[in-house]
Amino acid sequence: MKKVRRFLAGGLVFAMAVSLIGCQSTGEVSKNADTKGTAVSDAAGGKEEFKTTYGSKKFDDVTITVEVFDRSNAPEGSTVIDNRWTKYINQEMNKVGITVKFVAVPRADEVNKAQLMMASGTGPDIMICYTSSIVEGFYKDGGTYDLSPYVDGEDQAKNLKEYIGKDCMDLGRNQQGELWAIPARRSTTASTNLFIRKDWLDELGLQAPTTKEEMYHVLQEFKKYKPDSFAASFWVCTKASDIAGVMATSFLKNVKDEKAYAIEADSATSLIYMDPGFGEYFKWMNQLYNEGLIDPEYYVDTTENALKEDFVNGKVGCFESNVNYNVDSLRGSLLKVLQSTDPKADVISIPPIKNDNDGEIYNKNYPINGAYLFVPKSAKNVEAAVTYLDWLATKEGGFTIFHGFEGEHFKYDDAGVPCVLDASYNTKDKDWTRHDLFIIGNQGYYKTADEFALATSKECPGYENYVLDNFKNASVGTIRHDPTFTAPTATEKNTEISVIREEYFVKLVTCQPDKFDATLQEFKDKLKKAGYDQIIKERTDYYDGVFAGK
Structure with a gap:
């Protein structure tokens, strides 16, 4: 993919730049580009490229609209669209007109709202969606800007x-080099840990x-040691969604x-359909059950609350x-809660188990991007919209929105890492909205994953090493x-x-061992009948194109 992207960034982008110069005489940039005359004149009276680096142009009092997720968590006296931080944003953006x-937009209704607003032409100038196929579909239909x-x-x-970086930016680009969205960059792609009771091991x-x-041996010993507890609770037991x-x-x-994984690992359903090893995983889970x-009744409550209670x-x-x-303090500092009643308890993360087929460690991580930011054709000033996104990448922009002000919300440690001064104050003042206003990044304004881990560790006093170990273990291999x-x-x-999956994921784990193979085949047959070969x-x-020449 990187070879293809380098070619696009070099050859195709250059070709587009040449095309842009030629097209500007007619006011047209590309089929999906802004035609509203926001290019500016140079001293010679000709045209130059759009100015979108914050501070490079003073706009003539233009207004842009920006989507923000509403999680119904605003403190009294504030709303997601009117609060201290939206006022700060306007204070800074007013400096450039x-x-x-x-x-x-309700967070839980993000996709439906995006589709409705695009269909009615009522979307804000900067919109947000996490589903790439939907956003790219809007572009292909001519509804959004290149x-x-x-x-x-x-x-x-x-x-x-x-801030975004080339590899992440190119995830919003098609093979013609057109940029159908700005992908938000994750500060870290670490996603999952295996946790274990270290005190039980000891x-x-x-x-x-x-x-x-x-x-398997450890789980057997745990069951003997704590017969009233559950030796294990792996993801299939705690998540109702379609993930492995x-x-x-x-x-x-x-x-x-890598290519096979990209094709098959979009969902647990695709894995069960395509990778025999995932069937072996379910057979192993069936054995544990x-x-x-x-838990023999794990399927009654597959929400996170059940796991929290057991923890x-x-x-x-x-x-x-x-x-x-x-x-994690955002999840309730669970180990701290456990230790309040059992001071000797200790729960640590460990590296992923070695692959049963080749002995290597593979770590499942998030994509390098999170949400996709796009500009609908109803936008009146694309240049101003992109300038706002550029400002969010600055220290005065995204860094301040996320971390706050030095001396009020944080102080720097000797390594230059921002450390929270008063977590409860920050929670009420800014943390409730900081992730949703800092839309060009997921999980905060950090330049590197190591910086993210260090800063996050400072938010867990007394448990700093746990945090560092957690992110290390989620990133090895x-x-x-x-x-x-x-x-x-x-x-x-x-x-x-979804109906088929939810039925058979439970059946595969809970059926009698001698019925497993037949149940798995029945599951695959139903998926095939539902059209899974076409998926x-x-x-x-799609991935033949992505990996071409790699």
């Missing part, structure tokens, strides 16, 4: 390009497991092939969940990023496939 008005004429020039959007004289066989966890990665046969090593009550020995789950492409047929048949074909066709 731009006023920003925010449009609230942003490359506003970003690709050497002096354009300089702060934005530096009491039993056991080492942390590194293989499937060692894990890091424990399953140790069983996959195709994970060593029938031997009483996991803080000391009822689970080994489990997988979101990275840093054991000490060969990284496999979650694919971002969604096959059109998968979207079309989502309801039908795999669409994914294969």
